[in-house]
Amino acid sequence: xxxxxxxxxxxxxxxxxxxxxxxxxxxxxxxxxxxxxxxxxxxxxxxxxxxxxxxxxxxxxxxxxxxxxxxxxxxxxxxxxxxxxxxxxxxxxxxxxxxxxxxxxxxxxxxxxxxxxxxxxxxxxxxxxxxxxxxxxxxxxxxxxxxxxxxxxxxxxxxxxxxxxxxxxxxxxxxxxxxxxxxxxxxxxxxxxxxxxxxxxxxxxxxxxxxxxxxxxxxxxxxxxxxxxxxxxxxxxxxxxxxxxxxxxxxxxxxxxxxxxxxxxxxxxxxxxxxxxxxxxxxxxxxxxxxxxx
Numbered sequence: 001x002x003x004x005x006x007x008x009x010x011x012x013x014x015x016x017x018x019x020x021x022x023x024x025x026x027x028x029x030x031x032x033x034x035x036x037x038x039x040x041x042x043x044x045x046x047x048x049x050x051x052x053x054x055x056x057x058x059x060x061x062x063x064x065x066x067x068x069x070x071x072x073x074x075x076x077x078x079x080x081x082x083x084x085x086x087x088x089x090x091x092x093x094x095x096x097x098x099x100x101x102x103x104x105x106x107x108x109x110x111x112x113x114x115x116x117x118x119x120x121x122x123x124x125x126x127x128x129x130x131x132x133x134x135x136x137x138x139x140x141x142x143x144x145x146x147x148x149x150x151x152x153x154x155x156x157x158x159x160x161x162x163x164x165x166x167x168x169x170x171x172x173x174x175x176x177x178x179x180x181x182x183x184x185x186x187x188x189x190x191x192x193x194x195x196x197x198x199x200x201x202x203x204x205x206x207x208x209x210x211x212x213x214x215x216x217x218x219x220x221x222x223x224x225x226x227x228x229x230x231x232x233x234x235x236x237x238x239x240x241x242x243x244x245x246x247x248x249x250x251x252x253x254x255x256x257x258x259x260x261x262x263x264x265x266x267x268x269x270x271x272x273x274x275x276x277x278x279x280x281x282x283x284x285x286x287x288x289x290x291x292x293x294x
Contacts, residue, residue, distance in 0.1 A: 010232075013069035014148050018094055020065065020075055025083040026099035027193050029062070030161065032154035033089055034114035035106040036175040038220050041087055042213060043186055044102070046204035047195045048081040053207070053216065057224050062087055064225070065096075071224050083193055091145065091152035092160035099169070102189065105158045106175035107281050108264050112139060112154075113252045122226070122239050135260050140267060155271040162275050174285055182208070 027044065031037040041062040045052065055061045060073070061080060065088040068075045079085065088095060095101070116131050116139075142153035152160065165172045171192040178185045183205055190201050206212065213220055230239050256264075268280060278284035 009067045009149070010070050011149065014066055016069050017065040017075060017088075018090070018096065018148055020086075020096040022096045022098035023084060024098060024100075025194075027083050027085050028065075028095060028099055028101050029085065029087045029104070030092075030095060030101055030157075031089065031104045032106075032111060032157040033151070034111050034118060035154065036104040036173075036178065037087055037089075039178070039208065039213070040102060040104050040173075040189075041085070042220070043189055043204055043208045044085050044193060045081070046207045047186070047190050047193060047200055048083065048085070050197070050200040051203045051207060052081070053219070055219060057222060058220055059087065059222060060224065061085075064088070064222070066090065067225055089151055089157070090148075091157045092164065094145070094148055100171075100192065101161075101164075101169060102171045102173065102192065103158075103161045103165070104173045104175055104178075108154055108268065109253045109256055109261065110175075112260070112264065113255050115139060117252075123235070131255055132257050132260055135256075136263060140260075140263055153267070153271070155267050159272050159275045172288075174288070176285065177289075 029037060029040045029044065031040070038058060041058045045058065045062050049061075052061070059067075059071070062085040063073045063075055063079075064071075065075060065086045075086070083100075112135050113131070116134050119134075120126055140153070142151060142156070144156055145152050161170070161172075164170050171188065173185060173188070186205055186208065187201065190196070190204070195201065226239065227237070230237055253261075265280070272281075272284070273279055276284045278287055
């Protein structure tokens, strides 16, 4: 697993991504993997475009910063709509500075299950590795990145961004709030990226639903990346071809053993509690909601 992940992106591509010439209007969608990134890419692109679906994969129009060069996408080039949008899993210290940032966070239990499900059938086959082994021996082993080629853990990612959450160029979103009241959160995004056209907002709401994205699931699976990088990662050329990102979110915490939950909770106490001041994700989110209601 670690070996394949280390070849996810080329060193040259990562360096170019980190040194992107940022425009003040650029919007970076920053998340840990499987925390709502693809959903936010679709929301933002539909808001700025007013209904464009003329793409093979959403990363063609909202480039995945770290792998753009490896998939033939010019990150410095003009995009078909403004503002320019970028997806990134860089934690805050590695993210190019000078733009605007949409940070989406999600309950770590759900991130854990979703990440396992996404890689199952791509990096490994069903039954080849248990979810406990995957999470305890790989996902939870991630921590502070050793260099730009290394991903921060999901908890380190959110903790790295939290000190900036109140800055005017940062929009903080909880995945669960997007599910509970999608229209409210989409309107917050629209305001943040400078879209006030009601028709575009309505279009984005319609084209960012689970049903719409499920009906267009082939556009949300990083197909181009898989075709161009699978072999470099030591995978079959067609690995993961039918493994898409649009899935029913949440509701699968029961797949986690008590040991895994305890390990995630302990990592929260070590990494996030000192920064967020909350003993759990649930407590942190409730405190956020109470503050926003004032």
